[in-house]
Amino acid sequence: MRDVFLAKGFAAASLDELCAAAGLNRPSLYAAFGDKEQLYISMLRHIGEKSVEAMDAVLSGPEPIEQRLGRIYKGAIDIYTRPPNRPGCIIVGTATxxxxSHPQIGAAAHQILAGFEKAFERGFANSDLKPAPSPAERASMAGAILYATGIRARLGVPAADLRVFTRSMIPVICR
Incomplete structure (x- = not known):
């Protein structure tokens, strides 16, 4: 289902395509999720939870924060530029x-992005960086770079260029 929403967005994804991707018929899909919007929100939340868990695992590592950030951005770029369709970030690329027109989708996406920034904040708090800018301020910058990378990937910017972009931003975030 994620791939259908990534390729088509929320509005253009048909119930028939979603049912086929899920291996369910319409009544089963409705019984499990209620409607297409709740299915989409459920999928977003699942991806968001898994992403925050993965970010926390990387950002709590023993390496210098610059290396941990590099690993986060590299992982995101690998996902965002995956062939064949270079999907970018599902939250930034479809939920926004x-x-x-769908405030519940907006609220879910906002909550997920806040979770990303909290993960970044925990990582910065667990570093040897100077106290200013604060971990929260650094997290906001790190999140903005992550979201910009997702947008650029969806627009077709090559992975190599995205890596140059993120590598150039890490010293700015960590200074």
Missing amino acids: VEAT
Whole structure:
């Protein structure tokens, strides 16, 4: 289902495509999720929870924070530029489009992005960086770079260029 939403977005993904991807018929899909919007939100939350767990694992590591950030960005770029369709970030690439007309989607996406920034904040708090800017301020910058990378990937920027971009931003975040 994630791949259908990534390829088509929320609005253009048909129930038939989603049912086929899930291996369910319509009544089973409705029984499990209620409607397409709740299915989408459930999928977003699942991806968000797994992503925050993975970020926490990397950001709590023993390496210098610059290396931990590099690993986060490399992992994101690998996902965002995966062939054949270079999906970018599902939250930034699809949820933001729906946020104004589907407030529940917007709220779920906002909550997930806040989770990303909290993971970054924990990582910065667990580093030897100077106290200013604060871990929260650094986390906001790190999140913005992550979101910009997702947008650029979806627009077709090559992975090599995305790596140059993120590597150039790490010293800015960590200074």
